[in-house]
Amino acid sequence: MDHSKVAEIEHGLTENALMFLRRSVGAMQNDPNGTDATENFTITQDVVFAIVDLAVAIEVLLKARVVREDWKLVCTKSARNKIPEQQLEALFLAGDAKTIFPQDAIELLENDFNIGLKTNGHDMRVRHVGELRNRAVHFTLNHGSLPIGVQAAYGSGLDFVLWFLRTEFLGSAGGVIENLIDSVMADIADRLSEINVVVKKQMASITDELDAAEECLECPRCHQGTLMCIEQEPVRCAFCLWDPVDGVAAALEYVHNVKELDEYTELTSGGEWPIGECVYCSELALVAGVVSQRELPHDAGALNCDGRVWPYWACFSCGRTAGYTEIERCTHCDTPTTTGDDGIxxxxxxxxxxxxxx
Ligand SMILES: [Zn+2]
Ligand SMILES: [Zn+2]
Ligand SMILES: [Zn+2]
Structure with missing residues (x-):
């Protein structure tokens, strides 16, 4: 495929992505009465479509960027291996070729073309939009979380889009598209700053609650550091109000959405599955390798040696946490344990x- 054809395809894709973005931020306004839209945000059909549109836009933008390197890489590996190039080109131009997932595009751009998606945490933002999209199409956005959690996750997706457009598209697109990018970016920035204001306000209103909790972890729903561990209670989120009835399912959701692990890959790659039976309450909800979202006190490291134990273990059923060495794995069966025999x-x-x- 010659250069001008490739450039034409990249521009076409970029334009489509911008269309979806414009429709998405427009629908996310969710302002039927002209009141303060973001404060009175509810999850309507418009919001569902706005999320799906954002996910589509991100997918298309990633593909547009891959096309700039090599259009064939947008097609799946098996399509590239099985179909002769001329046919693949025809399929691709007709929009019928099997193409890669956003996650594959990220791997490619990061590993082969040195675009720092992972170092900047943008790969996570893209993943989170994917999760949000799945919940949107399954109509489970309202399950146990406040619309604010949905807004925060949507906002973090917009954050990624702004960065990606600025660093990878602006200045290289040229002509009419350049103007379009400019104006869509302005729309996105407006929406994002509105969302950021509400997110900050909600954060400020829950600081006391967060301080009172023994620990705070990243919430697998809204991805804020607001999932509270309180002894004798299942974990719950102060920000999006996710309040799982079942600690076992909550632990699974954390491992999937925060630690980004799934049973299949972990068990087939010989990794250690991080959920075990809790040494305190016996529920299958004790997660290994949790990361505290509490910030260090400002004077940490100076005189402040209060011996804070950073949690490594957290039970999503009984809310207890423990440091790395406080719980060990049984040398016979791998179950977490606090008992031993001669130090073993x-x-x-x-x-x-x-x-x-x-
Ligand atoms: Zn949450
Ligand atoms: Zn427990
Ligand atoms: Zn054992």
Whole structure:
């Protein structure tokens, strides 16, 4: 495919993405009465479409950027391997070729073309928009979370789009598209700053609640550092009000959406599945490798040696947390345990079996 054809395709894709973006930020206004739209935000059909449009726009923008490097890379590997180039080109131009997922595009741009998507955390923002889109199309946006959580996640997607347009498209698109990018970016920036104001306000209103919690983790729904661990209670989020009835399911959701792990990959790649039976409440909700979202006190490291133990373990059912060395894995069965024999961690069950067989 010659250069001008490739440029034409890239421009076409960029233009489409901008159309979806414009429709998305327009619908997200959600302002039927002309009142303060963002404050009175509710999840309507418009909001659902706005989220889907944003996800589509991101996908198309990523593809447009990949096309600039090599149009063939937008097609899936198996399509590239199986179909002769001329046919693939015909399929691609007709919009019938099987194309890659946003996550694949990110890997490509990051690893092969040195675009710092991961170092800037933008890969996560794209993932989060994908999660949000899935909840939108399954109509589960209202399940246990406040519209503010949806706005925050949508806002973080806009953050990515602004960065991506500015660093990868502005100045290289040229002509009419350049003007279009400018005006869509202005729309996005307006919407984003409105969302940021509400997010800040909500954050300010929950600081006392967060301070009172023993620990705060990243919420798998709104991705703010506002998932509270409070002893004797299942975890819940102060920001988006996600209040899972079931700690077991909540732990799974954290591992999927925050630690970005799934059972299949972990178990087939020999990794250690991070959820185990809780040493305190026996529920299958004890997560290993959690990351506290509490900030260090300002004078940390100076005189302040208050011996804070950073949590490594957190139970999503009973809200207890523990430092890395406070719980170990049984050397026989891998279950988290606090008991041992001569300094070697072994759970009560395995110890009993061992004694019996002696
Ligand atoms: Zn939340
Ligand atoms: Zn527990
Ligand atoms: Zn054991």
């Amino acid at each position: 961690p072994i759970c009560d069950d395995c110890f009993a079996n061992l004694v019996e067989s002696d």
